[in-house]
Amino acid sequence: MRIIEMLELPAFKEVTVLTENVNLEKDVLGITLFDAPDGYEWFREGEFIITTGYPFMDANSDWEETLIKLIKVLINKKCSGLGIKIGRYILEIPSKVISYASENEFPILHLPNRLAWSDLIVPVVTYINNKQRLELELTRDVYENFHAFLTNGKGLPDLANLLHKLTSKPIAIYIKTLNIYIEAPSTWISRNDVEDLITNVPIDKNSYKLKEHEYQPLIRLIKSTLHFEAAVIIGNVKADLKPWELVAIEQAVTIIKSEIERLRSIATIYQRQKNTFITKLQNGVIKSYEVLLRLAQEIRWKISNNNFYAVLLNCDLQETNEVQLIEKKLNIIYMMEKHLEESLPGTLIGFDLSNRFVLLIEVNNEVTENLIIRKLKELITTLNISTFYGGIGRAYPLLQIRNSFKEAETALNFSYTKESYQNQLTIYSFSELNIERILYSNNPLKESETIADEYLNNIIEYDKKKNSELFITLKVFLENNASHIDTAKALYIHKNTVRYRLKVIREITGLDPENIKDQILFVMALSVVEISEPKAMAVTNGT
The missing domain is CATH 3.30.70.270 (Reverse transcriptase/Diguanylate cyclase domain)
Structure with a gap:
């Protein structure tokens, strides 16, 4: 039980909290009477300690300092709090003691002197036992629900709904590596919000709670060799989850891991089919x-x-x-x-x-x-x-x-x-x-032939249809170091005619005969044609 629940028991109606701004959500795992000077040696984590204050009444010591020393021990042992009967041995708790306990967020309760120890201990133990019995029943119910889930062969959307039902909290399941996102209930949080939340979670943690976030989420990460793979996001987590809720989450995580492996196996087979198809196209x-x-x-x-x-x-x-x-x-x-x-x-x-x-x-x-x-x-x-x-x-x-x-x-x-x-x-x-097409090709000669087919054939076909002389003009132009005047002289035409023919070549091929990089491509293409088709070149040259 929590301290705040303990204070709601009928026997604790007259009990008051002396410390300020302390955490009353601390778990109380048991209640222990302390009335022997060396009794603190047997304290356990989570125990709530009650005392009359008698152990501090040693006339040879400063009982206030002794009380502070006890509180230090209780804090170190992670006890949940201290209840003191005031009126028999201790008339009041010094402000120094209360301040120290408040600074360390350690609860001190004022217990009425008239109450017998059994009036306090029995209700607490009974409540804890009943709560443990209820937790066992709820945990068993969780296991039965998950057994039915697995038996019926349901999927991830049903898993999210089941987890939502068992925890009474909104749930999101996000499997990043398989591009899967599921909510229960729907639209309580967006996928983008979930991705933003996960960026704030340290990869070395299994779960992380963002207390100040509007969704008050608890994020349970699912990792593969320290790489984020998926997550379960539980919203509206204002306090620590109940044991059966934690069991439900871990059961869900186990199922999600198994589903990831199943879907990955299917995706791997499907991807292999796509790879085979791609290879055939290639x-x-x-x-x-x-x-x-x-x-x-x-x-x-x-x-x-x-x-x-x-x-x-x-x-x-x-x-x-x-x-x-x-x-x-x-x-x-x-x-x-x-x-x-x-x-x-x-x-x-x-x-x-x-x-x-x-x-x-x-x-x-x-x-x-x-x-x-x-x-x-x-x-x-x-x-x-x-x-x-x-x-x-x-x-x-x-x-x-x-x-x-x-x-x-x-x-x-x-x-x-x-x-x-x-x-x-x-x-x-x-x-x-440009020229990189040849330099970085796996087969430069083949690429040169491709360039010749791609560009020169268009020029040759144009010459045949229009009875023009674009091919010979291009060849002579390149042989004359891209000089319009020298080309015009060699072909006995006006230099403006040379410029016009080069413009037509540019429109037909997409390459610019006056650009030095494109000139290199044309030279390579012409060389391929001369090597592979010398007779055709002779005809094209008019010889």
């Missing part, structure tokens, strides 16, 4: 839209006819244990999905065969490369665990997304060359690369 294995649609349905991914960006992210997590590394990377994926679900809806996230993070992001009017980069940088800062590097390929249909993967890898390779810092993402888009 390797260009899927050849028909019908197969693509079927495989996407198997992983419950809704696809459209829009183009998609492929994004590759990589980081060094410094984990030596392979199991912990996989667990941490899976947790990162869960957090990525949560962070991007609103800004980049429908994004498919997984791993490739090199254990890099892969994102397939659908293109629409709102989703641009700049938006993707901004949202990914925001995401990395919230992870607060490592330095990330990334690359974004250009947008392609899903059946051609292999090209975007290759481009994303080239951009990722380029990002590795740049300095980055903790909690920061260094990311580049393939579309902003």
Whole structure:
């Protein structure tokens, strides 16, 4: 029982509290009579001590100092309080003693002299026994409720409601790593509020009470190797929880841990299916839209006819244990999905065969490369665990997304060359690369051929349709060190004609023949064409 409950017993109606501003919520585990000078040696934590004051009446000592010494002993032994009969041996409690006890928040009660010890002890012991019996019954009821819960195979929402019923307090269950949030009753606290609350809880504690917070919450953390994984939040906790309430919370925590493992196993299998699907797209294995649609349905991914960006992210997590590394990377994926679900809806996230993070992001009017980069940088800062590097390929249909993967890898390779810092993402888009496309490609010759196909073929096709001479103009322009005058002389045309033709080339290819970086790409492309198709070059040159 608590002291405040003890004072409500009929036998304690005439008892008064002498100390000021003391905690009357202290637990009383028993009541002990002290009337022997050396009796304090047998005091136990939680005991409430009652005395006539006789042990302090030694004529050879200062009884006031002796009383203060006793209070020090009681405080050190964590006793709950002291009751003194005043009127027989002690006429009053000196103010010095009361002040000392008040400063140390230790209750001293004035007991009427006329009461027999049995009048005080029996009601307290009876109350404690009855309360213990009630606590045992309520604890047994808790176990029976949880047994029924497990027998009926109910889920986490039912668990939150059960805990709410057993404690009569609002409950929230938050599993961060699996992106699960449940309340009972609903809407008593928001998810954002819960996340803010958890940031104030030291990771080395299992539970923490925020007394001054408006929700007066008790937060029971659920951790995995000192990493926060989930929490049970109990609201409106004004005093210490009852034993059966603590039992209910721990039973719930055990079930939540088991559910986390079950859901993680399912999520791991599901993630493995997504990873396999991503690998097939990466390797260009899927050849028909019908197969693509079927495989996407198997992983419950809704696809459209829009183009998609492929994004590759990589980081060094410094984990030596392979199991912990996989667990941490899976947790990162869960957090990525949560962070991007609103800004980049429908994004498919997984791993490739090199254990890099892969994102397939659908293109629409709102989703641009700049938006993707901004949202990914925001995401990395919230992870607060490592330095990330990334690359974004250009947008392609899903059946051609292999090209975007290759481009994303080239951009990722380029990002590795740049300095980055903790909690920061260094990311580049393939579309902003120039000569780096060749330098950081895994197959520079193949990339050179791709550039030739991508840019020169458009020029050649234009020449065929318009009977123009853009290709030869570009070649001569580059051979003459980008001189308009020398090119005009070599082709027997006006220099303004050269400028016009270069403008058309810029519009057709997106590359600027007058920009030195783009000139390098054109030179590389022309070299590939000359090496692989010398006869075609001869025809194109008009020889």
